Amino acid sequence: MRQTVVLITGAAGEIGHALIRRIAEQGVEILTLDLQALPPELEQLVAQHFTGSILDEELLDRILARYEVHTVFHLAALLSTRSEFTPITAHQVNVEGTIRLLRFAQAQGLSHGHTVRFFYPSSIAAYGLPDLATKAAAGQVREEDWGRPITMYGINKLYCEQLGRYFQWHYKQLDAEPQTRRIDFRGIRFPGLISAETVPSGGTSDFVPEMIHAAAQGQPYACFVREDARIPFMTMPDAVDAIFALMEADPTRLRKNVYNIAAFNPSAAEVRDIVTHHFPGAEIRFEPDLKRQAIVDSWPAAVDDSAAREDWSFAPHHDLEAAFRAYLLPRIRQRYSP
Numbered sequence: 001m002r003q004t005v006v007l008i009t010g011a012a013g014e015i016g017h018a019l020i021r022r023i024a025e026q027g028v029e030i031l032t033l034d035l036q037a038l039p040p041e042l043e044q045l046v047a048q049h050f051t052g053s054i055l056d057e058e059l060l061d062r063i064l065a066r067y068e069v070h071t072v073f074h075l076a077a078l079l080s081t082r083s084e085f086t087p088i089t090a091h092q093v094n095v096e097g098t099i100r101l102l103r104f105a106q107a108q109g110l111s112h113g114h115t116v117r118f119f120y121p122s123s124i125a126a127y128g129l130p131d132l133a134t135k136a137a138a139g140q141v142r143e144e145d146w147g148r149p150i151t152m153y154g155i156n157k158l159y160c161e162q163l164g165r166y167f168q169w170h171y172k173q174l175d176a177e178p179q180t181r182r183i184d185f186r187g188i189r190f191p192g193l194i195s196a197e198t199v200p201s202g203g204t205s206d207f208v209p210e211m212i213h214a215a216a217q218g219q220p221y222a223c224f225v226r227e228d229a230r231i232p233f234m235t236m237p238d239a240v241d242a243i244f245a246l247m248e249a250d251p252t253r254l255r256k257n258v259y260n261i262a263a264f265n266p267s268a269a270e271v272r273d274i275v276t277h278h279f280p281g282a283e284i285r286f287e288p289d290l291k292r293q294a295i296v297d298s299w300p301a302a303v304d305d306s307a308a309r310e311d312w313s314f315a316p317h318h319d320l321e322a323a324f325r326a327y328l329l330p331r332i333r334q335r336y337s338p
């Protein structure tokens with residue numbers, strides 16, 4: 001018999017770090033896949049880690065042969081800044097990788113007979129607003145609006161949301177034997193995420209976590225966007241809570257496959273002010289990189305997350321003030337204390 005596990009791809013990344021700890025607390029067996037090894041403190045929490053690529057079909061087949069996977073958290077991706085330097089590779093990892101995982105989940109569903117719950121982290125990058133005047137006028141953007149992303153990563157995310165919906169509801173719709181509903185695809189369009197434990201790499205929303213972690217270590221920071229740059233953010237614990245809330249929600253209550261969520265949406269200057277308040281010596285200056293700024297300018301300043309609040313009771317704990325007081329300051333001070 002095969003062992004029942006949940007599979008996490010991209011497990012060594014920022015969301016993976018937080019998710020592994022929380023799933024392990026529930027006593028569920030975890031299988032992880034990442035190009036990188038897992039740090040030892042995480043590796044001890046998982047049943048098995050595969051160091052390898054999501055594009056490796058043979059590896060996915062080996063997993064299929066040995067494990068019964070009922071839940072997939074498909075986190076592996078190249079983030080938005082990195083993807084712009086290697087867009088074709090980004091497409092391979094972000095789109096080809098996702099379709100392979102969807103096929104893998106479909107095969108799992110057929111082999112064990114249960115629907116596979118598939119979590120997909122989409123992003124604020126799935127949006128594309130043409131200019132700052134439109135961004136200001138748009139206010140809280142709904143899931144249906146402004147789906148014209150300007151980055152390869154955003155385009156990949158938007159398309160993979162559609163792929164997930166296709167696999168769930170329409171896969172091989174003309175076959176004699178219907179193959180739909182083997183996958184229950186659930187996605188969240190995350191805002192920028194801020195973790196006290198890890199620092200992101202290769203994203204465009206990185207200016208906020210970078211600013212906070214630099215100040216906590218007493219290092220100067222040159223912020224790559226303007227003081228008035230504004231997009232939504234949330235803390236990593238709120239992001240992980242949201243993943244669980246969505247994944248545990250009654251399927252009959254879900255009107256969408258993919259939901260917006262956010263907790264606060266400060267300008268870069270407002271983050272600088274709260275950081276310098278808590279770390280009085282912090283040296284933060286603004287040196288906008290006009291190209292990365294243009295990407296941030298194309299993302300909405302706020303999102304309408306009323307569908308998530310109504311359908312699966314999304315309710316973040318941390319606004320900007322609480323994010324610092326109750327989460328970031330205690331954890332980050334502990335992390336960098338000598």
Ligand code: SER
Nearest residue numbers: 079080123203204205
């Ligand atoms: N935080 C991500 C990035 O900046 C967006 O999903 O790429």
